[in-house]
Amino acid sequence: MAFVTGEKPGVGTFACATxxxxxxxxxxxxxxxxxxxxxxxxxxxxG
Ligand SMILES: [Zn+2]
Structure with a gap:
Protein backbone atom coordinates (compact mmCIF):
# COMPACT_ATOMS: atom_id res chain seq x y z
CA MET A 1 0.00 0.00 0.00
CA ALA A 2 1.48 3.36 -1.04
CA PHE A 3 1.10 6.76 0.58
CA VAL A 4 2.30 10.20 -0.42
CA THR A 5 3.79 13.05 1.59
CA GLY A 6 1.09 15.06 3.35
CA GLU A 7 -1.23 12.14 3.93
CA LYS A 8 -2.05 10.82 7.40
CA PRO A 9 -1.55 7.08 6.97
CA GLY A 10 -1.68 6.35 10.70
CA VAL A 11 0.80 4.79 13.08
CA GLY A 12 3.43 2.57 11.52
CA THR A 13 6.72 2.27 9.66
CA PHE A 14 7.00 3.53 6.10
CA ALA A 15 9.79 3.09 3.57
CA CYS A 16 10.60 5.61 0.87
CA ALA A 17 9.85 4.09 -2.53
CA THR A 18 12.95 5.74 -4.02
CA GLY A 47 5.24 -2.23 9.48
ZN1 LIG B 1 14.07 8.54 0.01
Missing part, protein backbone atom coordinates in the same frame (compact mmCIF):
# COMPACT_ATOMS: atom_id res chain seq x y z
CA UNK A 19 15.77 5.07 -1.51
CA UNK A 20 14.03 2.77 1.03
CA UNK A 21 14.89 4.96 3.97
CA UNK A 22 12.46 4.01 6.72
CA UNK A 23 10.60 6.39 8.96
CA UNK A 24 8.11 5.85 11.71
CA UNK A 25 4.94 7.72 12.54
CA UNK A 26 3.92 7.51 16.19
CA UNK A 27 0.66 9.47 16.09
CA UNK A 28 -2.47 8.86 14.07
CA UNK A 29 -2.57 12.61 13.38
CA UNK A 30 1.00 12.78 11.99
CA UNK A 31 1.45 13.79 8.37
CA UNK A 32 3.89 11.83 6.27
CA UNK A 33 6.92 14.12 5.73
CA UNK A 34 9.12 14.19 2.64
CA UNK A 35 11.88 11.59 2.74
CA UNK A 36 14.72 12.98 4.92
CA UNK A 37 17.32 11.39 2.64
CA UNK A 38 16.15 11.93 -0.94
CA UNK A 39 13.08 14.19 -0.55
CA UNK A 40 10.94 11.53 -2.17
CA UNK A 41 7.20 11.74 -1.64
CA UNK A 42 6.02 8.16 -2.14
CA UNK A 43 6.14 5.69 0.73
CA UNK A 44 5.23 2.04 1.19
CA UNK A 45 3.91 0.80 4.53
CA UNK A 46 6.30 -1.83 5.87
Missing amino acids: CWKRLRLDQKSDNLPPCPRCHGTIFIKV
